[in-house]
Structures are given as C-alpha cells and as structure tokens.
Amino acid sequence: MIFSAEEREELFTRELIPLFQELIRNACINDGRVDSGQEVKSANTLQAYLGRLGLECRRWEPQPGRVSLMCDLPQKSGRPTLCYMGHTDVVPARAEDWKHPPFAAMIEEEQVWGRGTVDMLCWTAAQAVAIAAHHKKRSELAWNLKYLALADEESAGTWGARYLTENFWADVACDLMITELGGFYLENGLGLCSLITVAEKGVCWLRLSWKGTSGHGSLPYKSDNAILKAAEAVQLLSRWDSLESQDPVYLQMKRAFLEDGKLGLDDIDRGLAAFLHTAGHTTLSPNILAGGTKANLIPDRAQLTVDIRFLEQDCPGGTPANVIKLVQRILGPRLAEDCNIEVLDFFPPTHTNLEIPALGRIAQILESHYPQAKLLACRIGGVTDGRFWRSRGVPVLGFTLFHTDMGIQDYSERIHSANERISLSSLARCLDFFLDFPVGEAP
Ligand SMILES: [Zn+2]
Structure with missing residues (x-):
C-alpha cells in the first residue's frame, strides 16, 4: 500500500470528486453524428488536470472537436506497459425522466448523479487521478503507466479507438489494458461474485x-x-x-448465475437471464x-x-x-x-487469455476489500473499445472495483438509462483499485 488512508481521502475529496463532476458537466453527448460528442471539452479538463502535475499529454483530433487524449508517465526501459483506458463521451439523456438534472453532477443521498457516472466516467476520472498520484509520489512501479481518454466510444469508436489503433498503433500499443465494463456484483445462493469482462462476442x-x-x-x-x-x-x-457454448468462460458463468444447476434461465431475473443467455x-x-x-x-x-x-x-x-x-x-x-x-x-469476437497473472492480482485486491467475494470472468454480448486492442493480441480486462452496493441489476438499470448514478463509496473503491493495481509485480 503506497497510499495511506489519509492520502486516499485527500485524493478522493480534493481531486477525484471535482474532476469527476467536471467531466459530467462537460456533457460530451454522442448522438452518433460526427459533430456531436465534442470530447475536446473533457480532453481540455483532463489535460489541465494532468498538466498541473507536470504531465504532458498527446492529443488527436480526427474531426473537429473529437479529441482523444493520451498521457504516458516517464518510461523505464524493460518494463511492460499498463494502459488505463476510459472514454469521455456519453449517450444522450432526457432531463424530464431524471430525479436530478443529468448534467449537473449533483451529490445527493450519498450518490453522484449524472449521465456517464457509470458508463464510464468513474473509470476515466479515477484512472487519471491514480496515474497523477503515482507520478506525484514518484512511485517505483513494475509497470510503465499509460492513460487514454477516448472520444466516440458510444458510436463504434470511429473517431477514437478505431482511428487510433488503425493509424497510431505504435503509440497506443500496450502489454495490458484495463477498461470497462465490470466490477458489479452478482449475489445469490452461491455467494458474492464480482464480474470482469474477458471476452466480447x-x-x-x-x-x-x-x-x-x-x-x-x-x-x-x-x-x-x-x-x-x-x-x-x-x-x-x-x-x-x-x-449452447461449451467453453469454460460461459460454463463458469452458467454455474454462477444458475447456482450450480439449481435454477433454470426462467427462474432468474429477466435481465440476468439475457446477460447469461447471450454469453453462451x-x-x-x-x-x-x-x-x-x-x-x-x-x-x-x-x-x-x-x-x-x-x-x-x-x-x-x-x-x-x-x-x-x-x-x-x-x-x-x-x-x-x-x-x-x-x-x-x-x-470479430475477442477474448483474453485466462492464464494472465493480472487476473490473480485483481482477485487479490477484490478479496482484500471483500474477503467473501470471488472474481467471475465473463463474456459480454455488447462491445467496448477494448475490442480494438484485444483483437491485436493485447490482454484487455473490463474491471474496476465497486462497493458491493453496485449489483449487476443496479448497473444494468443505470447504464444508458435515467437516474444514472454512483455511490460515493463505489467511487472511492474505483480510486483504490486504480491506485493499487500497478503496485507490486508485473508479469
Ligand atoms: Zn462505455
């Protein structure tokens, strides 16, 4: 543990909360049109934040306003590169359906409310604060850290991930990537699991x-x-x-979701059943x-x-x-x-090798917070920007740590929906995770 509880509290209150709120308020709404998104607003926010600590950023702008940002911590040769990747765009929101305005980033009832809070500005903000904190502390890490804040994830990655991986692969390549989606919990008769995306259909x-x-x-x-x-x-x-698929990822999901064969698809919540069904x-x-x-x-x-x-x-x-x-x-x-x-x-479908040591490291961090929790590797039916790296052979994991208040149903009810929100405790766990993951051995 490089960071003490007091330091974490300080980073959370003085850096993460204001940065997170500013990213929400920037309202980089991607409706699929080429001139929407305008992620330049959040690229500016992040560049200003990282710049205050002396970190330099690189920017790409393949269309006016569609800015993606990259920040590398000073590199040491011979170390593998760990990339934290988030996106800055969000899907539209209709204010009349919300309890609190979707782009005000209000803190009410111990939650931060707003479009993008779970998809995926909690990652984007916590990752930036974590790399800045390691930089400030001059932490001795086994990884070279890289950070990407991408435009246009919500519309197939055309002006973000696709553009960068097709045109600037040498710059954005890495040895391990951590991005969305995962971290929410499945709790049933078998116990508590936190889901991690290792494959996409x-x-x-x-x-x-x-x-x-x-x-x-x-x-x-x-x-x-x-x-x-x-x-x-x-x-x-x-x-x-x-x-029905017979591959180990799906079979393990099936055992976890259906309580080792005790239940059938029709015995569980429809949303959970659809999540499991599409995986297999x-x-x-x-x-x-x-x-x-x-x-x-x-x-x-x-x-x-x-x-x-x-x-x-x-x-x-x-x-x-x-x-x-x-x-x-x-x-x-x-x-x-x-x-x-x-x-x-x-x-095409993409998958990450389950033998990589990073999975063990994540399980360790999860258990250090929630000793009863197990990590559950999943295939998802949707796609994330991670697929562009996974298809080029990079191990990509969709994960962050949340408080156990973020059940899989909570997550799926909020993502792209009205009243998207995250509790302060879950946001604090995200920061813990991105601070702690790179500490310790790299493979
Ligand atoms: Zn997303």
Whole structure:
C-alpha cells in the first residue's frame, strides 16, 4: 500500500470528486453524428488536470472537436506497459425522466448523479487521478503507466479507438489494458461474485433486401409480395436456436448465475437471464423492418436489418462471409436465393487469455476489500473499445472495483438509462483499485 488512508481521502475529496463532476458537466453527448460528442471539452479538463502535475499529454483530433487524449508517465526501459483506458463521451439523456438534472453532477443521498457516472466516467476520472498520484509520489512501479481518454466510444469508436489503433498503433500499443465494463456484483445462493469482462462476442449488422413484383392491393392471390419474404425471414431468424457454448468462460458463468444447476434461465431475473443467455449463444435480433409505400400497393421491395452477436463456434474463422453463410442457411434456399445481403458493421469476437497473472492480482485486491467475494470472468454480448486492442493480441480486462452496493441489476438499470448514478463509496473503491493495481509485480 503506497497510499495511506489519509492520502486516499485527500485524493478522493480534493481531486477525484471535482474532476469527476467536471467531466459530467462537460456533457460530451454522442448522438452518433460526427459533430456531436465534442470530447475536446473533457480532453481540455483532463489535460489541465494532468498538466498541473507536470504531465504532458498527446492529443488527436480526427474531426473537429473529437479529441482523444493520451498521457504516458516517464518510461523505464524493460518494463511492460499498463494502459488505463476510459472514454469521455456519453449517450444522450432526457432531463424530464431524471430525479436530478443529468448534467449537473449533483451529490445527493450519498450518490453522484449524472449521465456517464457509470458508463464510464468513474473509470476515466479515477484512472487519471491514480496515474497523477503515482507520478506525484514518484512511485517505483513494475509497470510503465499509460492513460487514454477516448472520444466516440458510444458510436463504434470511429473517431477514437478505431482511428487510433488503425493509424497510431505504435503509440497506443500496450502489454495490458484495463477498461470497462465490470466490477458489479452478482449475489445469490452461491455467494458474492464480482464480474470482469474477458471476452466480447462478435458483432455483425446485416441488411437483407428482397424484391417482389408490385401490383394492386385488391389482387393478392399468388402475388409476389416482398414484405411476405421479409416477414418469413423475421420468423426464421428469431426462432433459430444456436447450440449452447461449451467453453469454460460461459460454463463458469452458467454455474454462477444458475447456482450450480439449481435454477433454470426462467427462474432468474429477466435481465440476468439475457446477460447469461447471450454469453453462451449466437443471437440474431431482427430490429428494423421496412417495406411498402401505399395501402393499396403490393410492395416490390422490403428490407430487414438484423443485429447478430456471434460466437466463434457458429461462424468459424469469424469473417463476415461466414456470418452471411449462417444467415443463408437459416433462411433456406428459397428465401436466400433472391435475398441481397449487405454488411453494415462487423467486428470479430475477442477474448483474453485466462492464464494472465493480472487476473490473480485483481482477485487479490477484490478479496482484500471483500474477503467473501470471488472474481467471475465473463463474456459480454455488447462491445467496448477494448475490442480494438484485444483483437491485436493485447490482454484487455473490463474491471474496476465497486462497493458491493453496485449489483449487476443496479448497473444494468443505470447504464444508458435515467437516474444514472454512483455511490460515493463505489467511487472511492474505483480510486483504490486504480491506485493499487500497478503496485507490486508485473508479469
Ligand atoms: Zn462505455
């Protein structure tokens, strides 16, 4: 323990709280448009904070206002690099749905309220304070520390993680990355687990289009109606069942969520069941259906957009072509034949090796705070910016320490939702974690 309780208290109150509040108030709202986000506000905040301690930052701005920031502590050769990575953008919020204004960062009821508090400004702020504190203290660490505060995570990372990893890999490469998401707790008959993301499913968005023959709506007999093809596809895709995964990450999650086989999926909360189900199955969700122009016109065109989250087992090789083959197989030859398939977005599945010593180190920190808690490695159905590093071979872990008041349901009710908030105790645990992780041996 390099930092005493008094020093932690001081860092928490005088540095973390004001920095965290300023990041929330900056309201870097990413609505998917290229000129939204304006993460330059939070890049400036972080650069000013780190600069006061003599730390230099590097900035990238691939589009006006879309600034990502990097800060390296002075490096010692021969040491591996540990990168703390956070994003500064947040999703929109409708103020009328909130108990406290979403961008005021009010502290009420022992909680900090605001958009981004759990996704993921608590990481972004605590990581910055931790690296600054180690710098100020001239801590002897086994790691070289790097910090990234990225733009555009909430819209596929185009102007942040994707841009940096594709164009500046040598600058942003590292030997271990710690980022979102994880740290929330699952508590049931088996005890208490804190979840850590080690793997993400593949994602593939496809737009399927069918042609038909237009005609008068009063004469449907044996008509060639494009909507009927799309509707049939909706049924086939949504009813398709993938095989249940047999890989160790999923099986361990299943044991933990279903209390060692005592429960079934239908016995647990729907949100928990969906979290577990997606970890062990390829899923296809038909999410946009479009077709037809007029009530009395048989449509000659229909389009269906499908959100596919896939496991390696169902799409060996993890390429777009193999996902398309899977979809064609499900549709069958008749529907597949005249279906045109466009790939709108694609990223292969990624996973981190479970043998890395960092997992043991994290389990140790967790147990030092909550001796009854175990670490549970998870695969998530969603994606984070971590995938850009994981796909290039960097071990990436989604984790921070929270107080046990952050249950998995609390977390999932808050993320991207109204009344997003974090307790002061959970925020303090985040800081503890990022202060303590790099102390001690590196692999
Ligand atoms: Zn996030």
